[in-house]
Amino acid sequence: MQHQSPYIDCNVEMITIQGLYKSFGDNHVLRGVDLKVCKGENLVVLGRSGTGKSVLIKIISGLLKPDAGTVIVLGENVVDLNEKELRELRLKIGFSFQSSALYDSMTVRENLEFPLVRHHRKLSKAEVSRSVERVLDAVGLSQTINQMPSELSGGQRKRIGIARTLILQPQIMLYDEPTAGLDPITSGEINRLINEVQRQFHTTSIIITHDLTCAKETGDKVAMLLDGRFVKQGTFEQVFNAQDERIKSFYDYNFIQ
Numbered sequence: 001m002q003h004q005s006p007y008i009d010c011n012v013e014m015i016t017i018q019g020l021y022k023s024f025g026d027n028h029v030l031r032g033v034d035l036k037v038c039k040g041e042n043l044v045v046l047g048r049s050g051t052g053k054s055v056l057i058k059i060i061s062g063l064l065k066p067d068a069g070t071v072i073v074l075g076e077n078v079v080d081l082n083e084k085e086l087r088e089l090r091l092k093i094g095f096s097f098q099s100s101a102l103y104d105s106m107t108v109r110e111n112l113e114f115p116l117v118r119h120h121r122k123l124s125k126a127e128v129s130r131s132v133e134r135v136l137d138a139v140g141l142s143q144t145i146n147q148m149p150s151e152l153s154g155g156q157r158k159r160i161g162i163a164r165t166l167i168l169q170p171q172i173m174l175y176d177e178p179t180a181g182l183d184p185i186t187s188g189e190i191n192r193l194i195n196e197v198q199r200q201f202h203t204t205s206i207i208i209t210h211d212l213t214c215a216k217e218t219g220d221k222v223a224m225l226l227d228g229r230f231v232k233q234g235t236f237e238q239v240f241n242a243q244d245e246r247i248k249s250f251y252d253y254n255f256i257q
């Protein structure tokens with residue numbers, strides 16, 4: 001595969017999944033998932049509702065145990081880790097989920113300080129301030145530092161949420177439906193921010209989305225989850241130029257600008 005981005009190093013695999021299976025009773029959700037994510041890569045996972053995208057993310061972060069398979073994240077097989085080791089691993093992973101809301105009673109600055117103070121108690125006030133200013137600048141919202149979340153737009157809140165995740169300097173970012181519920185212009189801003197995060201912080205990202213514009217704009221690689229496995233992986237064009245009716249119908253069904 002062709003990689004244009006200078007931030008990607010495929011000699012280093014940040015996530016390697018082989019032969020992953022997960023069922024809930026008779027519901028066989030993941031049936032032989034194989035996946036490799038290179039250092040610095042933006043990988044988009046596409047799939048219809050209920051195909052197991054969230055289950056996959058939960059397995060990668062050790063929140064769910066697989067029935068079979070290996071899941072190597074940052075060099076460690078998550079299946080073998082105990083709770084303490086999993087907590088340490090999760091500190092290296094940034095979660096940007098729809099549910100990761102800001103604290104309404106705290107200013108933007110306090111929201112951003114919160115994870116730092118909680119996890120890095122030894123930092124001086126000046127170091128905390130510098131980190132807050134750096135991530136706010138990265139998401140382009142330095143001017144909101146003293147505002148309350150209720151004073152911000154939906155897109156701005158989303159960006160502050162991403163800043164709050166970045167402040168712990170994660171090596172991997174997991175974005176779950178980053179543009180859901182946002183208008184096209186705000187979605188475009190979030191897509192550009194995801195790419196900016198890749199450039200500035202050299203993170204490796206998995207982006208789960210139904211939004212094909214988001215997939216096209218952010219994905220170095222796109223992987224289509226269908227019937228419990230990845231049927232096609234490649235660039236956006238490689239995936240959607242494939243002569244596979246199921247992929248074509250996904251494309252036709254999901255509006256693209």
Ligand SMILES: Nc1ncnc2c1ncn2[C@@H]1O[C@H](COP(=O)(O)OP(=O)(O)OP(=O)(O)O)[C@@H](O)[C@H]1O
Pocket residue numbers: 024027029047048049050051052053054055056
């Ligand atoms: N803890 C659980 N117990 C039982 N079934 C579960 C559990 N978690 C997920 N499932 C089932 O696994 C399947 C995949 O769910 P998942 O949430 O991963 O889908 P998804 O692809 O993320 O969907 P969406 O795009 O709608 O968020 C669904 O049928 C769901 O009901």
